[in-house]
Amino acid sequence: MAEHRALESLYPFLVGEKQDAVKLDQALLESVRQKALDSIDTKRIFFEQNGVAIVGAAHAIADVYRGNGRLFAMGNGGSSCDAAHIAVEFLHPVTAGRPALTAVNLVADTAMMTAVGNDVGFAHVFVRQIVAQARRGDGLIGISTSGNSDNLLLAFAKAKEMGVTTIGLSGYDGGKMGRSADVDRCLVVASDSIHRIQETHVAIYHILWDLVHTLLADERGKQKG
Numbered sequence: 001m002a003e004h005r006a007l008e009s010l011y012p013f014l015v016g017e018k019q020d021a022v023k024l025d026q027a028l029l030e031s032v033r034q035k036a037l038d039s040i041d042t043k044r045i046f047f048e049q050n051g052v053a054i055v056g057a058a059h060a061i062a063d064v065y066r067g068n069g070r071l072f073a074m075g076n077g078g079s080s081c082d083a084a085h086i087a088v089e090f091l092h093p094v095t096a097g098r099p100a101l102t103a104v105n106l107v108a109d110t111a112m113m114t115a116v117g118n119d120v121g122f123a124h125v126f127v128r129q130i131v132a133q134a135r136r137g138d139g140l141i142g143i144s145t146s147g148n149s150d151n152l153l154l155a156f157a158k159a160k161e162m163g164v165t166t167i168g169l170s171g172y173d174g175g176k177m178g179r180s181a182d183v184d185r186c187l188v189v190a191s192d193s194i195h196r197i198q199e200t201h202v203a204i205y206h207i208l209w210d211l212v213h214t215l216l217a218d219e220r221g222k223q224k225g
Contacts (some may be wrong), residue, residue, distance in 0.1 A: 039196055042200055045190075058208050059215065061139055061165075065212070069135075069137040071140075072164075073086040075142065076152075079145065082143045082205065116128050135164075138159075139165040142156060142167075142177070144168070144170050144177060146171065147178050153182070168183040171192075
């Protein structure tokens, strides 16, 4: 009953008698407006408060590439799509003149993921890959809206032990990732909406990608001079 009342308060136009079509569309349009404004406000507040942290994370990733390292990315569910997105951004730059940079999506190998998940446990699907593939000087980005994903935390711990630079993207209050000494830099979107957190994560890694290329291009220009 409590769940029903909660749904009714969120979506009053979906319960009770059939709604007038015009009024329903007006309600939906207002919902669009409110959600869009909320998304804009969430990003605006995050970037106003975390600009220095983002520049610091960009420097950390640029240092990985300066040392001929590779960037690994991981996440679960919707955040696994973000991990894939991060990897393809660096591997296939859409801006002319920017070089491809090595990035590995740790979610891509379905056979490996299901083998480890089945034989050892899902908490180990990323740490096994880090042990096998990563080396000192590489970088690892992990995305989690809650910041509490066990498989990310285990991979971060092993990566830190191996001398890998670790960067987290999380939401809410940062979760365990935000408090972990194994995460060098954690960018926390302080929102309790999974959608607003995920939307802001996309903006964060797009900006990180741009800043990293800017930093590396500046260094290449100095070397030529």
